Amino acid sequence: MTRNVWLLGAAGFTLLSGVAASAQSTAPDALTSLASPVADDIAASYATYHLQPIWTGTGINEAAVAQLVAILQKAPFDGFAEGPQLAAQVQAAAAQARSGDPGALTAAERVFSTAWVRYVQTIKRPTTGMIYAYPVLKPQGSSASQILLTASAAPSLQAYLANTANVNPIYSQLRDAAWAEAQASGNLTPDPRLLANLDRVRSIPANGRFLVVDAGSSTLTLYENGQQLDSMKVITGTKELPTPMIASVMYYITYNPYWHAPDHLVRKTIAPNVLKLGLKYFKSHGYKVIDDWSENPTVIDPTTIDWKAAAAGTLHLKIQQGPGPLNSMGILKFPFPNPEDIYLHDTPDHSKFALADRNLSNGCVRVEDAKRLGRWLLGSDPVAPGTDAEMRVQLPKGTPIYLTYITAQVRDGKVSYLPDAYGWDKAAPTQFASSYQAAGN
Numbered sequence: 001m002t003r004n005v006w007l008l009g010a011a012g013f014t015l016l017s018g019v020a021a022s023a024q025s026t027a028p029d030a031l032t033s034l035a036s037p038v039a040d041d042i043a044a045s046y047a048t049y050h051l052q053p054i055w056t057g058t059g060i061n062e063a064a065v066a067q068l069v070a071i072l073q074k075a076p077f078d079g080f081a082e083g084p085q086l087a088a089q090v091q092a093a094a095a096q097a098r099s100g101d102p103g104a105l106t107a108a109e110r111v112f113s114t115a116w117v118r119y120v121q122t123i124k125r126p127t128t129g130m131i132y133a134y135p136v137l138k139p140q141g142s143s144a145s146q147i148l149l150t151a152s153a154a155p156s157l158q159a160y161l162a163n164t165a166n167v168n169p170i171y172s173q174l175r176d177a178a179w180a181e182a183q184a185s186g187n188l189t190p191d192p193r194l195l196a197n198l199d200r201v202r203s204i205p206a207n208g209r210f211l212v213v214d215a216g217s218s219t220l221t222l223y224e225n226g227q228q229l230d231s232m233k234v235i236t237g238t239k240e241l242p243t244p245m246i247a248s249v250m251y252y253i254t255y256n257p258y259w260h261a262p263d264h265l266v267r268k269t270i271a272p273n274v275l276k277l278g279l280k281y282f283k284s285h286g287y288k289v290i291d292d293w294s295e296n297p298t299v300i301d302p303t304t305i306d307w308k309a310a311a312a313g314t315l316h317l318k319i320q321q322g323p324g325p326l327n328s329m330g331i332l333k334f335p336f337p338n339p340e341d342i343y344l345h346d347t348p349d350h351s352k353f354a355l356a357d358r359n360l361s362n363g364c365v366r367v368e369d370a371k372r373l374g375r376w377l378l379g380s381d382p383v384a385p386g387t388d389a390e391m392r393v394q395l396p397k398g399t400p401i402y403l404t405y406i407t408a409q410v411r412d413g414k415v416s417y418l419p420d421a422y423g424w425d426k427a428a429p430t431q432f433a434s435s436y437q438a439a440g441n
Contacts, residue, residue, distance in 0.1 A: 038114055038117055038118055038121075038144060039110070039114055041117070041143070041144035041145070042110060042113050042114055042117060042144050042148065043110075044144075044145075045144050045145040045148045045149070046113075046148070048145070049145065049148075049149060051148060051149075051152055052152070053105075053109050054109065054112075054113060054148065054151050054152050054157065055108070055109055055112040055113070055157070056097065056105045056108055056109045056112075059100070059105075060094055060097055060098065060105075060108065061157060061158075063158050064157040064158045064161060065090065065094055065112060067158055067161050067162065068087075068090055068112060068115065068116060068161060069087045069090055069091060071083075071119065071161060071165045072084065072086050072087035072090065072115060072119060073087045074175075074179045075087075075119055075122075076188065076189075076190055077175050077178055077179045077182070077190045077194070077195075077198075078119070078122060078123050078165075078175060078198065079122060079123075079190075079195045079198060079199065080118075080119055080122040080123070082118070083119065086115040086118065086119070087115075089111055089115065090111060090112055090115050093107060093108040093111035093112065094108055094112075096108065113148060113151075116147065116151065116161075117144045117147050117148065119165075120141075120142065120147045120164060121142050121144075121147075123139075123164075123165070123167055123202065124139040124140070124141060124142040124202075125139065125142075125199075125202070126138045126139060126203065127199055127200055127202050127203045127245065127404075128199055128428040129245055129424075129428040129429040129430055130200075130203055130245040130246065130247060130404070131244060131245065131246045131247070131248075131338055131339065131340065132203075132247045133246065133247060133248035133249065133336070133337045133338050134247075134248070134249065134337075137203070137247040137248070137249075137400065138203070138247075139202060139203060163206070166206070167201075167202060167206065168201065168204045168205060168206040168226070169206070169226065169227075170201045170204060170406070171198055171201050171202060171204070173410050174194065174197060174198060174201070174408050174409075174410060174415060175194075175198060177410045177413055177414065177415050178190060178191065178194050178415045180413070181414060181415065191415075192425070192426075193407065193408060193417055193420075193425045194408055194415065196424065196425045196426075196428065197406055197407060197408035197425070199428070200245065200404045200405055200406060200424075200428075201404060201406060203247055203402060203404075204402050204404070205223075205226065205400070206226050207225055207226030208223070208225070208226060208400070209223065209224050209225070209397075209399060209400075210223050210399060210400040210401065210402065211223065211250075211373075211399065211400075211401050211402070212401075212402045212403075212404065213234060213236070213243070213344070213365055213401070213402070213403045213404070214404055214405065214406045215236040215237065215242065215243040215359065215403065215404070215405045215421075215422070216404075216405045216406040216407040216418055216421070217406065217409075217418060218233060218234050218235060218236045218358035218359060219231055219232070219233060219234060220232050220233075220234045220344075220365070220367060220368075220373070222373075222376055229376075230372070230376065232367060232368040232369050232372065232373070233353045233358065233368040234344075234358065234365050234366060234367050234368065235347070235352055235353065235358045235359075235360050235361050235365065235366040236358060236359055236360075236361055236365055237359060237361050237362065237363040237364075238359050238360060238361065238362070239359065239421055239422060239423070241361075241362045241363045242359075242363065242405075242421075242422045242424075242429070243342065243361070243363055243364075243365060243403055243405075244338075244340050244342060244363065244403065244429070245403055245404050245405060245429065246336075246338045246340070246342060246401075246402075246403040247400070247401075247402050247403075248336040248337050248338050248400070248401055249336060249337070249398045249399065249400050249401065250334060250335070250336040250377065250395065250398065250399045250400075250401050251336070251394060251395055251398050252335070252392045252393060252394045252395055253332060253333065253334050253335075253374055253377060253378070253382065253392070253393055253395065254332070254333040254334075254335060254390055254391065254392050254393075255331065255332060255382075255384035255385070255386075255391040255392075255393065256323035256331065256384060256387065256388065256389050256390065256391055257323065257327070257329040257332070257333035257345065257389070257390055258320050258321065258322060258323070258327075258329070258389055258390055259320070259321040259327050259328040259329045260293060260318070260319070260320055260321075261287075261319040261320075261321065262362050263316055263317075264362075265362075266310060266316075266317050266319055267310065267311060267312075267313045270282070270287065270310075270319060271307050271308075271310035271311035271317075272311050274302075274307045274310075275307050275308065275311060279302055279303065282302055283302075285321060285326050286321050286322040286323075286324045286326060286327065287302075287319050287320070287321050287322075288300075288302075288319065288320045288321075288322065289301075289302050289305060289317055289318065289319055289320075290318050290319070290320050291318065292318065293318060295390075297318075297320070305317065322389060323387075323389050325348060326348060327348065328347065328348070329345045329346060329347075330345060330346025330347045330348055330370055331346050331370065331384070332345065332346045332370040332371070332373075332374055332382060333345045333346070334367075334370075334373065334374075334377070336401050340363070342363055342364055342365070342403070343364055343365070344364070344365045344366075344367050344373070344401075345364060345365070345366060345367070345370070346366070346367065346370035347366040347367075347370075350368070352366075353368045357421075359421045359422075365403070370382075377395050377399060378393070378395060378396065379396055405422060405424055406418075407419070407420050407425055
């Protein structure tokens with residue numbers, strides 16, 4: 001087969017329409033899937049990069065095509081409803097191409113590539129409602145040329161298809177268990193809750209070193225080489241102030257952190273206690289009233305404050321708590337860039353980790369064992385370099401962190417669902433409130 005056959009541009013598809021016409025009348029039109037913007041991208045990719053046949057180099061790669069069909073048939077469980085239709089088109093194109101006719105092989109090559117590109121672009125969509133601190137943390141490799149070049153360079157096309165479709169271990173376990181149940185029951189309509197969960201876990205990497213905070217189960221999991229290494233309980237946000245979905249990178253940890261009291265706690269707890277117990281209470285807890293949240297704020301004399309107005313909510317104060325045994329941040333804080341000022345931190349109150357429902361914070365994440373987390377991040381025991389407040393120590397390497405919300409889980413091969421505390425199984429979050437700023441706990 002000459003290279004010229006493979007360099008047909010988008011207009012060249014018209015010349016192949018007669019190939020599809022020769023298919024059986026009961027089969028889907030093998031070239032229907034090419035009538036889309038994706039088809040133009042695929043034609044351009046083959047022409048620009050002089051791609052040799054990926055699927056039909058020495059005849060049809062039967063094993064790879066069979067796997068493509070299997071992936072597309074269960075694609076509704078990836079949120080790609082067109083999958084079965086494209087699977088039928090792939091089968092029809094393959095049947096035509098087995099005649100060995102060069103035009104049919106050319107048509108089949110494009111049908112296979114178009115179906116695969118459309119599927120991959122679906123599973124590589126960014127997670128709805130997730131905040132990506134850096135664009136590189138979004139699922140990568142979703143352009144038609146990237147997908148085709150990767151497929152063309154794969155040592156094993158079959159292995160490449162399987163690895164790409166699996167996305168990551170959490171994703172594949174959920175989807176495959178749901179698919180197996182669907183096949184057993186005959187109900188091939190995916191549960192919307194499953195699709196919502198798969199969308200939320202899609203951004204988690206397949207391998208590497210990273211940590212995942214799951215507000216659905218209030219659990220933090222550490223990963224090495226894509227495999228679960230350790231986990232611990234965490235306390236995450238309430239329904240009113242949910243822990244947002246964030247993908248970011250942690251670069252340093254903070255010893256002896258300050259705590260910035262959120263406005264509603266100033267109103268409901270701190271100001272009423274000052275009125276009841278006096279400024280002795282205020283000073284014993286290491287509180288200061290400051291003029292702003294900068295690193296070097298001006299301290300305001302608490303005797304000049306109208307504490308009745310603060311308790312009534314008509315006066316809004318910025319209150320900072322210094323390091324100490326009562327500090328709500330504990331001894332360690334784990335910040336990472338994000339616009340909602342969300343971070344992980346230690347806590348002096350460990351009693352709440354025994355609760356089954358741990359959606360109790362103001363959005364930030366309290367960790368059960370801050371020293372263990374610090375040891376994993378640093379590669380050594382976390383020891384404060386001094387007693388000063390807000391002492392930052394850089395990590396040996398930036399560590400990706402993913403905050404998500406998983407209510408689906410696999411038990412004994414079956415998919416079950418946790419209570420949907422945030423209501424995100426019904427509607428994905430679109431934005432988060434500015435009330436996170438300085439929420440702190």
